[in-house]
Amino acid sequence: MDNPIARYIAALLESGDMARQVAHHRIVEGAEARHATPRHPWSAAMGSALSLHGIEILYAHQAQAVDHARAGHHVVVATPTASGKSLCYNLPVLDHCLADPEAKALYLFPLKALAQDQLKGFNELAGLLPVGPDQGGRRPTAAIYDGDTSPHFRKKIRNAPPSVIMSNPEMVHLSMLPHHAAWAEFLSGLSYVVVDEVHTYRGVMGSHMAMVFRRLLRLCEYYGARPTFIFCSATIGNPVALCRMLTGLEVHPVLESGAARGLRHMLFINPEGSPAQAAIQLLRSALARDMRTIVYCQSRKLTELIALWAAERSGQYRERISAYRAGFLPEERREIEARMASGELLAVISTSALELGIDIGGLDLCIMVGYPGSIMATQQRGGRVGRTARDSVVALVAQEDALDQYFMRHPEDFFARPPESAMLNPYNPVIMDRHLICAAAELTLRRGETFLREEPVGTRVDQLVAAGHLFEVAGTTTGPTTRPRTGPGSEPSGEIITSHKHPHRDVDLRGAGRSMHIEDITGLDSEGGEGGKRPVIGTLDAHRAFREAHPGAVYLHRGQTYVIDDMDMGTMAVRARRARVGYYTRPRGSKDTEILEVLGTRACFGTRVHFGRLKVTEQVTGYEKRAVRGGKLLGITPLDLPPLRFETEGLWFEIPHAVRTRCEEEYLHFMGGIHAFEHAAIGMLPLLVMTDRNDLGGISTPMHPQVEGPAVFIYDGMPGGAGLTRQAFEQADELLLTTLRTIDECPCELGCPSCVHSPKCGSGNRPIDKRAARFVLQSIRTGDPLTTAIKEIDMPLSGPLFDHGVTRPAPRRYGVIDIETRFSADEVGGWGRADRMGVSVACVWDAGECAMFDFGQDDLDALVARLQQFDLVIGFNHVKFDYAVLGGLHPFKFRSLPNLDLLAEINTRLGYRVSLDNTAQATLNVGKSADGLMALKWWKEGRLDLITEYCRKDVAVTRDLYLHGREHGHIFFTNKAGQKVRLPVDW
Incomplete structure (x- = not known):
């Protein structure tokens, strides 16, 4: 046989060892290309360039996408890898830039390497365009603007933007949006926004990107632009819904590929030994036939281990194998990509980092060590091989994971299943809060503007204003506001600002945290x-x-x-x-969950399943050491780490008390059963939702106080949630049935990683009882349907949505204090020596007696006695300064008093200090009568009467500011822009 692919398959199926491990072999036939012509002809210049490029006619999906984009329709092209999606956006963009030399386009790629590839392709096509007077004597140009672009070229691009800027989400978030004034020329001419690999914008990053796109559209509207979006995606189940969640735009779908595809061999390998060793055996056989191969692994650790082991056993091919994963430095990744594209490397061992369309040349074999977690990802990774209609091989090597083994037993289910839907939570409150603060820093928010018309966004802004994370400017005009007008000078202007100058730096688009x-x-x-x-x-x-x-x-x-x-x-x-250690580590710990809000309840056979907001507490208590060879447990080391607490979304199954009773009567381990139920359900959930089990968490408890009974929780494993369990809740019946089927069909007797064991279980998969899990699930499956009436669940008023509404009780008796000193900071050696400054006078307002009292430096015993009578001592910077002064003169521990320092409270809210004079003028229309320097001058002149009068007025102003804040729930201050801003307080 001349075909190396056919020889490889024949040798595999004829070998004794490997042939026994082939659970399924299927040949997926290729397809002929389908072509079409755009509805409107190209200009002479574009037609000439296409002809010189060797493109005489487009694939059907390319022509359809071009028609929509040229008509100004937002469009999503969701077709397989290597179907020519780049022409779907390059052609309409080039065509538009030829007609309007001032037009601009923004191309966004999730990886820098993709931008490098696309710049090369764009320039090749643009370079073929003739240059005539109609185009102003120049061709459309493109440039990359990312973290690797030098400061010199960044400035050059901003000042004289090319036709197309190729960038990534981070640069839009960190450079373009916060410094939009420097990008005014580009944003005002922005005609197209191209979003490549849009299916990667799901989960946590999808929540971030939903806000980044809305912020970008907001600034485009500000500069008078209405760009057309062109999205490109792998084949997923909900491309239109995904794009709508990301941008709020209505999008036209292009879903049927017209590109040719070659014959493909699909191999399902269920190894008798280690999946990694089976993958290495497949790889070595491919290397011997000069087949260019990519091996995908599920983790960074496995990627590194397989690359290490494969190199050790590959002899002459040792230097032609490399690992590749996220976390490598940019120069390392570029080197590997270049060596793969040139043919110097024959094999690359990768995580999902090479799943996307980076051009690393034509490949023959794709080996996946472990099911990638979704049909979409499997097709995407498999699509990297067999380009240009060549034959190819895709081998799925199963691990012990439940989902891997499910498909080994049911390969027909894999081929029958449609691609999953990509999910995100566009209004994740944890993520949205940060972006709303960024948006306010970019451009003052105004009630009624398009950005705030989406109900969750507008509502969240109201909550942030009420909580003091955003601030409403006071004015003379009234905007549409949901809050009552209270207090003097409190009429809102409808303008909302932030106190943060550079909030963008604290937002990591690829994580829920830093x-x-x-x-x-x-x-x-x-x-x-x-x-x-x-x-x-x-x-x-x-x-x-x-x-x-x-x-x-x-x-x-x-x-x-x-x-x-x-x-x-x-x-x-x-x-x-x-x-050099011969072991790897695995964390151990404990988890707890609290129900914050029930958002949905439905019947699920003989029980109820709920969906809602949860508060999860995870405590890593130690870690296991396991031998690299064989995985033997070598020991457990305790750790003392702070707990992780976060709010998220999740679903939970009630386990009826009758099921528990019957389970225990059968002498089955009930806790081990629901623990096994939890693990198996999480393992099978990626059948329904595009996710990885590592994106999910679970807790099983024999008695949850809010449920008032046993329950199994499954939650999104990131703060705020990603929409994963929200989608799974709607398919709870299928999840329960598939989980039961997986446990039933697994040939093990007591439970194993293929059914009820989890590789990331914090308790080391103890206790686990497979038989009890089967009993619980079968009892629910055959039980009588329960009413779906929502059970009363006690939910705490806690978390970011509630904290700002908690009102402190008014003290029964409070005092307000202020002091004036004898010496300045310069005279005593700096502010750090406040204990040497001395007291000229201390004034205290006693609310219990409605009287003011004055104390000199010789009266500090009386001052202490007075302060000890108060339920609350109030001041403005009194804890840090006044008490430091008094502490140098008297042994009493002033900070042990119940204190409310208004300056500290304001500083906590704003992130910077505001003077008493500023807040008093803005809130009470009353200013200070003098300042500290004047009081020091008076001390030298012996004018204690003037110092006392001045100090008493400061105490009165502080008291009135406190009372205003306590009564109205806000005070005002004037910011550096001269705006009067409302500051919520909970005094």
Whole structure:
């Protein structure tokens, strides 16, 4: 046979060892190309360029997409990998830029390498365009604007933007939106926004991007632009809904590919031994036939391990194999991509980082170690091989995971299932809050503007204003507001601002929290050694760092083993040392959940399933050490880490009390049964939702106080939720049936990773009882349907939606204090020596006696006695300054008093200090009568009467400011722009 693919398959099916492990072999026939012509002819210039490029006619889907885009319709092209999607946007963009030389386009790619590929393709096509007077003597141009662009070229691009800017979400968020005035020329001419690989914008990143796109559209509207969006996606179940969630726009779908495709062999391999070893065996056979191969792994660790083992056993091919994953530095990734595209590398071992359309040349074989978690991802990864209608092989090597084994037993289900839907929560409150503050920093929010017309966005802005995270400017005109007008000068202007100057820097688009960088401190002391330099070897989301980068954890990077020394949350740094160890680590811990809000309830056979908001507390208590060879448990090391608390969305199944009673009567381990139910359900949930089990969490409890009985919880494993369990709730019946089927059909007797064991169980899969799980699920399946009436659940008034509404009780007796000093900071050696400043006078308002009292430096015993009578001592910077002065003169511990420091409260809300004179003028229309420097001058002149009068007025102003805030729930201040701003308080 001349066909190396056919020879490879024949050898595999004829070999004794590997042939036994082939659970299924299917040949997917190829298809002929289907072509079409756009409804309107190209200009002469475009027609000439296409002809020179060798394009005489378009595929049918390309022509359909071009027609929509040229007509100004937002469009999503969801077709398989290598179907020519780049022409779907390059052609209408080039055509439009030829007709309007001032027009601009923004191309967004989730990876920098994609932008590099697309710039090359764009320039090849644009370079073929003739240059005539109609085009102003120039062709459309393009440039990459990303983190690798030098400051010089960034400035050049901003000042003289090309026709097309190719960038990524981070640069739009960090550069274009916060500095939009510098991008005015580009934004005002923005005609097209191209969003490539849009299916990657799901989960946490999807929630971020939903707000980034809305902020971009808001600024486009401000500059008078209405761009047409062109989305490109892998084949997913809901491309239109996904784009609508991301942007709020109505989008036209193009779903049927007209591109030719070659014959493909699909192999399902259920290995008798290690999946990694089976993958290496498949790879070595491919290398011997010079087949270019990509191997996908489910984790960074496995990627590194397989690359290491494969290189050890591949002899002459050792230098032609490389690992590739997210977390590598940019220059490392570029080097690998270039070597793969040139043919120098024959095989690359990758995580999902190479799932997208980076051009690494034609590939013959795709090996997936473990089911990727979705039909879509499997097709996307498999689509990397067999381009240009060549034959190819896609091999799925099953792991012990429940979903992998399900498809090994039911391969027909894999081929019959449609692609999953991509889910996100566009209004994730944790994420949306940060972006609303960014939006207010970019441009003052105004009630009634398009951005705030989406009900969840407008409502959230109201909540942020009420909580003091955003601030409403006071004015003379009234905007449409939902809050009552209360207090003097409180009429709202409808303008909403933020106190943050640069909030964008604290928002990580790819995580629910901040990122941590992993530093190599090998050979350095704890301070970093000479110069304190610590090379960065990778990054990790802070939420994951507690599980994967805790002290003692083993971290793999490019074949090197590191052991984590320290995790510094202050600097967001993880410090690691290279070390050769024969073990890997797995975290252990405990979890708890609290129901915050029930959003839905439905019957599910003989029980009820609910959906709602949850508060999850996770505590990593230690970690296991397991041998690399064989996975034997070597020991458990305890850890003392702070708990992780976050709010998210989840569903939960009630377990009827009668089922528990019958289970225990059968002498089955009920807790082990519902624990196994939880694991199996999480393992099978990716059948219904496009997710990975690592994006989900679960808790099973024999008695949940709010449910008043046993329950199994499954939740989105990120703050705010990602819409995953929201979709699963609607398919709860199928989830329960598939979970039962998986447990029933697994040939193991007591439970295994193919059915009820979880690789990330914090309790080491204890207790687990497979028979009890089967009994519980069968009892629910055959039980009588229950009423769907919502059970009363006690829910706490806590969390970000409620905290601002908690009102402190008014004190029965309070005092207000202020002091004036004898000496200035300069005279005593600086502000840090306030204990030397002395007291000229201290004035106290006693609300119980409705009287003012004055104290000199010799009367401090009486002052202390007076202060001790109060339920609350109020002042303006009195805790930090006044008490520091008094502490140098009297042994009493003033800070032990019940204190309310108005300056500290304001500083906490705003993030910066505001003077008493500022807030008093804005709130009470009353200013200070003098200042501290004048009081010091009076002390030198012996004018204690003037100092006392001045101090008494400050006390009165502080008291009245406090009373205004307590009565009305807000005060006012004047910001640097001269605006009078409402500041909510809960005094």
